[in-house]
Amino acid sequence: MMLTRESLLNWAMIAALLVVPLAAWSLDEPFIITLATKAAILALAGVGLNIALGLGGLISLGHAAFFGIGGYAMGILAAHAQNYEPLFEWPFLFEGSNQMPLIWLVAVVFSALAALVIGALSLRTSGVYFIMITLAFGQMLYYFAISWSAYGGEDGLSIWVRNEFPGLNTLDPIQFFAIAYVILCLALVFAARLARSPFGLALAAARQNEDRVQAVGLTPFVLRLTAFVISGAITGLAGALFADLNRFVSPTMLSWHTSGEIMIFVILGGVGRLYGPVAGAALYILLEHLLGGISDYWQIFLGVLLLLIVLFARGGLIGALAGREKAHG
């Protein structure tokens, strides 16, 4: 297969995301590794959103809900484990967990369930109403978390020690980075295959022309709901990792700012471009780090950049560098 400019760019980006923290590791710069880990996790959240937004055309302003549910799945399980308080005693005694694989499973299951419920209700609308309803659901969860005093309320939940992964020392920044990076790569492979699958073909067709999809005997609602659930589950997994990175979860993860940020990663990188969220999240972290050093108001510059991209480079960063997406035959 011939390498297109876009796939070369994709390889370069994913390689850079690996090389930078490895270099930082050999130079003993743990802060840079943490930044790269954050970029990988936020990119993962964006990969999730991109399945709904890029492939399905579903403009969700409520993905913070899934990100936050993933975060709270980590926080609640780990808090019970560290305090030795049973989470429930029936049908069996369960004292929470500090094992990442179990935490991820819970995060994925609960964010997928939430996406199923939110999607089933909000996908009955479209356009601006869909945006508003997803936003409303996100805010509902946000205020719920604020008032949920059992788990820290507004102050959130702190975890003293990062959760464990069998065979690895997760407190070592480069090892935790490796976990996030591998999961991101797996998610990218999954998203790539999904886009080319029968389901992906039908889903993206429903975005382009709903009448056509119905006329060939497929139901857009079912396609979109499935995409929304997959999308929410991936973003939820990212939320669990993000909370573990910070060893902290708070209602902020559920707020609509977070939804907006995840959407910014996707738009910065290029909506519907497979590696768009990677480019977007990396750029965001880079700007936050570089411009944040110059001014506390660095987001003004981010706003200008976003404006320029929306006005002049509709394909985002990847579109600007690699040109228009090829319709693959």
Next chain:
Amino acid sequence: MADVVLKTDRLNKCFGALKASSDVSLDLRSGEIHALIGPNGAGKSTLIKQIAGNLVPDSGTVELLGQDVTALDTVARARMGLGRTFQISALAMEYTVLQNAVLGALGGRGRVFHFFRNVMKDPELLEQARDALERVGLTQDANRRTADLSHGQRRQLEVAVALTLKPKLFLMDEPMAGLGTAGSKALTGFLDGLRQEAPILLVEHDMDAVFALADRISVLVYGQIIATGTADEIRANAEVRRAYLGEEDAA
């Protein structure tokens, strides 16, 4: 008498004071092309939408292959074998021509919830898609973006996508619209042979095509069918001439 594959029974549909369908009863029999003609605003689109399942009639029934489908939606009717082409091309514009045809074949097969295998490498779907493209003469254009096609080619692709569904009947809404004389002629020849495969309910403004093709013609005026018959009967019908073909001709 040949089998009736589609039947509408006294369909009524009002939009406020406007009666868009008034006791519309018509049928489509296997092996035939039944053309539906009528002046602009006669209610052809409203009727098509009730047959396809986009609009629910105020009263009356739609029967497909002997089954009452009045309560079923467009998706269910498509699955039963209703192959539809749209008046305004409804295609996935970002896709290649081949991808649109594969989408049709995929819909026809129905098993869409596969998340890992590459749909464009599915031999069964590709064969059906390529076959349909070849029949309408789009083989050369298979890898072009649909948005880059000419208007006429999009009309051809509409028909190709309907073909991939292997439908039991076709519902074609002005397939000739905007085609040049040559394109119109080519499509006429194609539809002529297609009726043996599945009958066609054809809504069309191109009178040459209608009179050349149709086994039966129904004339819709102000929501009512004023006449149904062969091309010769319709030509000779005074009411049709008055209402539709132009009063001066009838005089």
